Amino acid sequence: MARIHYVLPALFALGALALSSVFIVDEREKVLVLQFGQVKQEITEPGLGFKLPLIQDVVRYEDRILGLQSQSLEVTLRDNRRLIVDAFARWRITDAVSFREAVGAGGIDSAQSRLDPIISAAMRQVLGSVNSNAVLSEDRTGLMNAIRDIARKQSESLGVEVIDVRLTRTDLPEQNLAATYARMRAEREREAADEIARGNEAASRVKASADRAVVVTTSDARRQAEVIRGEADASRNAIYAEAFGKDPEFFAFTRSLTAYERALREGNSSIVLKPDSDFFSYLNTPNGKPAQ
Structure with missing residues (x-):
């Protein structure tokens, strides 16, 4: 026991x-x-x-891919414009022994604190060599790949590999925003004024063309009307002439009646005539015939 x-x-x-x-x-x-x-x-x-x-x-x-959000960084570009830039990097440990020797007992947190200035320096180096149009354009793949390559080379001693770097923000500093917005507004207003001027010019051309077409059409219509009116007058005169030739007395009678109608219409000017005037010849005779 x-x-x-x-x-x-x-x-x-x-x-x-x-x-x-x-x-x-x-x-x-x-x-x-x-x-x-x-x-x-x-x-x-x-x-x-x-x-x-x-x-x-x-x-x-x-052993998985890790992410690192860099600190916001103010970068001066080649055209002397300043931008506030930050990036997101993806990285992984490739050599655990080198990683341990480089960061010691700090581990992942210590590695990220050492990677952040490496990525920031790479961003300054790459973005400082290009104009603002390249940074603000939609296609920035070349710039991000260049930043990645520089950061990857400088972080090899840490036993890590920078897999990718993406620019997540590219903004103007606060003190430059108002001036930039004012300049953009002025440019847009100038473009709008140019468009309005071009539109007014086009409208004037269309209106002038329409007015010219109206004048031409109206003139042509008047000419045709005059021609038709002349032809009608000629036909009428021919009919009157033929009627006068067939019965001169009836023709004279109808002409006199037309003259009475026009002269004695209400609202016309007053006419002073002798009762035995030739104007009333058809009214003075009992049978309606003019006095001889």
């Missing part, structure tokens, strides 16, 4: 030591085995790992 009393605690201690020497490596991780702060083993494959209990420690790092 005494032996069992001592053996059981020993077995429990050995089991605890055995369990503490075994660890699991996830497929999303990179693992380092450290002994007194020195790297003894790097494990990149998922599965079981072993270490010396109480002597060695396990440090785990993300």
Whole structure:
């Protein structure tokens, strides 16, 4: 019984030591085995790992792609315009040993604090060599790739790889916004005035053309009307002449009646004539014939 009393605690201690020497490596991780702060083993494959209990420690790092939002940065471009720029970078740990030696126990947070100035310096270098039109255009792929390449080269010593850099904001400083908006408004107003002037000019041309067409059409219509009126007068005179030739007395009678109708119409001027005037010749004779 005494032996069992001592053996059981020993077995429990050995089991605890055995369990503490075994660890699991996830497929999303990179693992380092450290002994007194020195790297003894790097494990990149998922599965079981072993270490010396109480002597060695396990440090785990993300093997997935990580993101970094850079600090806002004021950049002076080649055309002396200033922009507030920030970017979003994606990166991953490629060499866990170099990463540990570079950042120490700070891990991911320490790495991001060292990557941020690297990306900012790359942004200053690339954006400072181009004009504002290139930065503010829709296609900035070339600029972002150049920033990525510079940041990737400068961060190799950290044991990481910069996969991608994207410009997320490119704004003017607050003190320049009002002046820029005023200039843009003036340019738009000038363009609007030019468009209005061109529209008025086009409208004047259309109106002049329409007026000319009206004059031409009206003149042609009047000419045709005069021709028709002349032809009608000629026909009428021919009919009158023919009627006068057939019955001169009846023709004279109808002409006299027409003259009476026009002269004696209400509202006409007053006419003073002798009763025996030739004008009333058809009214003075009982049979309606003019006096001889």
